[in-house]
Amino acid sequence: MKRFILSLVFLLPIIAFSQSEENVIIENETITGNSQIIASNSIVIRPSTIIQSGANFSARILWDVYTPLSLSNENYVLTRDFQIATQGTTVESNKDVIETVVYYDGLGRPIQNIGIKQSPTKKDIVTHFEYDDYGRQAKEYLPYPSDIGNGSLKTNATDKINNYYWTNYQEDFSSNTNVNAYAEKLFDGSPLNRVLKQGAPGNDWKATGIGGYSYYDHAIESDYKNNIVNEVFHFTMTLDNTRNSKVYEATLNPNPSYYQANELYKSIVRDENHTAPATGSKLHTKEEFTNKEGQVVLKRTYALVNNVEEAHDTYYVYDDFGNLSFVLPPKVTIVDGVSTTELSELCYQYTYDYRNRMVKKKIPGKGEEYIIYDKLNRPVLTQDVNLRANKEWLFTKYDAFGRIVYTGKYTHATILDQAAMQQEFDAYNIGINACYEEKLTTPGALDIYYSNINFPSTNLEVFTVNYYDDYTFNKAGAPINASSFGVDATTRLQGLATGAKIKVLNTNDWITSVTYYDEKARPFYIYTNNSFLQTTDIVTSKLDFVGRVEETITTHKKVGQEDIIIGDNYTYDHVGRLLKQSQEINNQEAEILYDNKYNDLGMLSQKNVGSTLQTVDYAFNVRGWLTKINEDSNDDNDLFNYEIKYNTPSSGQALFNGNIAQTSWQTLNVDITKRGYNYSYDALNRVLSATGLTSSNYDISGITYDKNGNIQSLVRKGHTQLAQDGSVNSFGVMDDLVYTYDSGNKLTKVIDNSNIDFGFKDGDNISNDYSFDDNGNLIIDENKGVNSITYNHLNVPETVVFTDQSTIKYTYDATGAKVSKEVIDNLSGNNTTIHYAGDYTYQDGILEFIKQTEGYIVKNNSNFNYVYTYNDLHQNTRLTYSDSNNDGFISKSEIIEESNYYPFGLKHKGYNNITSSNGNSLAQKWGFQGQELHDELGLNVNEFKYRFYDPAHARFWSLDPLAEDFVYNSTYAFAENKIGMGMELEGREIFFNDIASQLAIMAYQGYQSIKNKFSSGVNDVTDSYQQEMKHKVGVTNSNYDPETDRIKRMAGVGKVAETVTDSAHLVADLAGTAEPTPIIDTLHALTYGLEGDWTSAGFTFLGVFSYGGDSFKMAKYADEFGELGGGIVRRFIDNLTRENVEGTSVLSSQIWEYGSELLVDVQLIFREEGYGGKVLKNFLDEINKASAKLGSKSQKITFETVLDNETVEMYRKQAKIYGYEFSTTFNEITQAIDVIWTKK
Secondary structure (H helix, E strand, O other), X not given: OEEOOOOOOOOOOEEEOOOOOOEXXXXXXXXXXXXXXXXXXXXXXXXXXXEOOOOEEEEEEOOXXXXXXXXXXXXXXXXXXXXXXXXXXXXXXXXXXXXEEEEEOOOOOEEEEEEEOOOOOOOEEEEEEOOOOOOOOOEEEOOEEEOOOOOOOOOOHHHHHHXXXXXXXXXXXXXXXXXXXXXXXXEOOOOOOOEEEEOOOOHHHOOOOOOOOOOOOOOEEEXXXXXXXXXXXXXXXXXXXXXXXXXXXXXXXXXXXXXXXXXXXXXXXXXXXXXXXXXXXXXXXXXXXXXXXXXXXXXXXEEEEOOEEEXXXXXXXXXXXXXXXXXXXXXXXXXXXXXXXXXXXXXXXXXXXXXXXXXXXXXXXXXXXXXXXXXXXXXXXXXXXXXXXXXXXXXXXXXXXXXXXXXXXXXXXXXXXXXXXXXHHHHHOOOXXXXXXXXXXXXXXXXXXXXXXXXXXXXXXXXXEEEEOOOOOOXXXXXXXXXXXXXXXXXXXXXXXXXXXXXXXXXXXXXXXXXXXXXXXXXXXXEEEEOOOOEEEEEEEEEOOXXXXXXXXXXXXXXXXXXXXXXXXXXXXXXXXXXXXXXXXOOOOOEEEEXXXXXXXXOEEEEEEOOOOEEEEEEEOOOOOEEEEEOOOOOOOOOEEEEEEOOOOOOOOOXXXXXXXXXXXXXXXXXXXXXXXXXXXXXXXXXXXXXXXXXXXXXXXXXXXXXXXXXXXXXXXXXXXXXXXXXXXXXXXXXXXXXXXXXXXXXXXXXXXXXXXXXXXXXXXXXXXEEEOOOOOEEEEHHHOEEEEEEOOOOOEEEEEEOOOOEEEEEEEOOOOEEEEEEEOOOOOOEEXXXXXXXXXXEOOEEEEEEEOOEEEEEEOOEEEEEEEEEOOXXXXXXXXXXXXXOOOOOHHHEEEEOOXXXXXXXXXXXXXXXXXXXXXXHHHEOHHHOEEEOHHHOOEXXXXXXXXXXXXXXXXXXXXXXXXXXXXXXXXXXXXOOOOEEEEOOOXXXXXXXXHHOOOOOHHHHHHHHHHHHHHHHHHHHHHHHHHHHHOXXXXXXXXXXXXXXXXXXXXXXXXXXXXXXXXXXXXXXXXXXXXXXXXXXXXXXXXXXXXXXXXXXXXXXXXXXXXXXXXXXXXXHHHHHXXXXXXXXXXXXXXXXXXXXXXXXXXXXXXXXXXXXXXHHHHHOOOOOOOOOHHHHHHHHHHHHHHHXXXXXOOOHHHHOOHHHHHHHHHHHHHOOOOOOOOHHHHHHHHHHHHHHO
């Protein structure tokens, strides 16, 4: 026990005893003035202590006392992100501030990045950096928690890294002396420093060497070559550039020649599952061919077709202006020439006008779409082929600030083509007619408080309306002034979205929402009224200092129903990781929905659900991939156990690229048999089979694909008791499917050779089974007796009519959110209506269930009962349960339903199919990947957000809304058929497993640090430019010094450079993905931030940043870093051009003048990664855009105008020093810049 003496010398003594478990004793002292004592364990004030009258004395226990830092005497940058309001820098608790320190060596390179006390147990989280003799970061180490939590520079970091990962991830390493807790790059021997191998943490992914076939491992391999003769087709095209034409129609030459040898750059990437090069196999290899303009002309992959390796080629064809005009997917036959049918049904086609705006596009299997633009190049009218038949267009109108104010549908008198409509639009908007609409103080002609000046102004049906800056609109009963949790809504609303109205399609009803903000412009009160459902929802939030939600109160009102008031409370740890959510309904006793626990790196390791009903444990491998849910040797009360194996299956083939090799599960149900699957995939990661671990009863096999990924055959085993003797032991082949397609991706027929009416139901064996409309939507399914399906303008189904005229009707709002479903059963006469009011679902006017974070809630008389779910990696609901007797313990009799699925989503039958009445039969339909099953009238399809999906034949009803992002893939395929790598995300794209694992990791401090550093750097740079501009245009400034200004500018550039580097390290854990979509999303999130939208950026960053995972494969995403460069330039130029410089406008000529200087400065940002050339074109484009906005006579900046002959010669000499010679072509110079900056 320690004894502390209070000194009476200080007038304002503040004594904060901050060591953990500190005991404080005060005796024989007289206390006057202001005194404060803080201890972490106990405070004893002895009788001999005197506290005089007038003294302001306090003593309190604070268990999480802030400990002052002990920073090392090295170069460092300390970032303190305060979590409370404070006027000084003194804090009492660790939760009051998030601190990060970065130490640098003498060359300004980071050597340690330390998240101070950022582990759940207040340990420092340390990321260590090392460099080779050439200054390259060849090994990128995983972070580790240090027992020393004071921010000091850690010694012997590599030993501590090895110890930590050997202790916690022994299964991933061969021995404690061979721990590779890093991702290693192996480079070629040239001055280009090109990466030849990219390893990853873990013994199985270690990069073992370069230069011979003996060095075969499971690292990612890269190679760099040129094309050879007869290797790549050279497509050409012609443009109809008639003298008076404003649209350039492109015509593809269907019979291409070949590129001559060495005309293209060829990059080769082999994934972790590739075989040794000595075998000659090209499976698991991706080849990319790029021309001298930097345009990708071919992406080539390989897969077995009838046991023969065949190339799967995706060709890209550009017009004379560099616009992408045609994309030819792998299914296109090129050798014999591209047919007109193939061009229409398989190829992507784009048409541009004289301003390089895309005005037409043709997606495979869909009619041509038109786009009309205003003077500011904004899309104002669009039309697809279904709308064209009805003379309808979708319109968008903007305000004077470029914000979308309302959208809807316009009906024209006649059918017009794109050129005619563009001409009509341009003619209307000449002279007095503005390009924008104005806000009104009265309802106006459209009753929406906006003008209707711009074209179109007649025959309109408004779908959505957005309001900004004030509350002058019909608020549908929302309060004039809102307040909650002691906070009043601000009246300073300029620039804020204040409300919206969304029409319920085919009705006169609207959904009106009003948003109120606090003084920090944070939404805290949201009012929503739905006149169609007759509901009103009010959500109020209590926010902490940094904007985290601490408490919400949701009030749900429906006409004729009792109000439901739900209160949610959220608690966080000291760095913002979500710990607990408790919920209270209508003053019922609060329920703890979950209580999270995290490991020392911030990954979710345990979750207590329903207070203590179930403890869910999570385990990950060293790459951050989820490996276990409750799968352990403990004899506990876990209802569901689940294990995933990738590279270490107990049987079957080991896989190393993120594909799941094996899953197993076991439930504490009636049948406790352990079940599972071994999976196999082709070289394109498409699933081929799933074989049972203990039984073949539920096998799926015989899956084959065409080159676009359309399934050609599938065999599925299952429970067939009605087809045999009626016993529960009857299993066999229930589906033996053969698929037939048209000339594109549309399914025309499926034949089931099993002749068993389970699984897929083959109801028609005569004619074609399926028909589609001109937008590619399924409209007839003969197998299910569906006579017709109609769709709205969003391409989601509105009516499904069966042979007996039974009908399912769907109603949506204008954003595509479903609000009701009506089932009309002509045979039984039982009709049902379901209303979807957000989290509240009603059937025939009665509340059925309420969604909650860990399951759903059912109303039982006046009480609300909680039902909880177990979900697997792909968010399939596997088991639901409820504490029906309220004893705080779950037994197997309280299991409501167990659900297990085949690959592609059909549900297993024949075991553990008992469904308890304790749940809700309607709520239980949200099963496969958490999507609603529509099983009424035998429809049996899952509804994803953007498309309906049939798990029996594993295809969507409609085209992928993001088809252009996945041109190599069928427009109807489910998750690219890569079900071992991820799940389908809303019917638009695959969401990869390893990214899903990282969502459990909180890294709020990561994006905050980047935001602060970037903003500071941008301010320095733009201020520097503005000062120089003032000087050059003659504005007197006695304090202006060119050299000081230049130093400030370069310091600012350095800060921005660090944000790019920091961002690269923060997304390092994403390297395990096979496709770049999630990483691109991360970079897009950063671009949001670069342009000032840190709200959007923050939400995205929180989902993907972490301290754990693999190293970012930088070389694969140079183009995305080019986008970051564009974001930086946009922000710089925006600051330079937004306002006048003391009355003198920034002229376009000045922007052009500064273009070269700005380019050189910003190129420094990418010097560390060597991407100066990669982002050069992007920079020039952005500078030209800014120049064009400021004057029509501005000179277009070209490569030659930015880099004059002297500069080019300088680059030539520097490049020659490093053994690289180049010509004066754009491509050659950009490569030279990369070489120079890499070496520097």
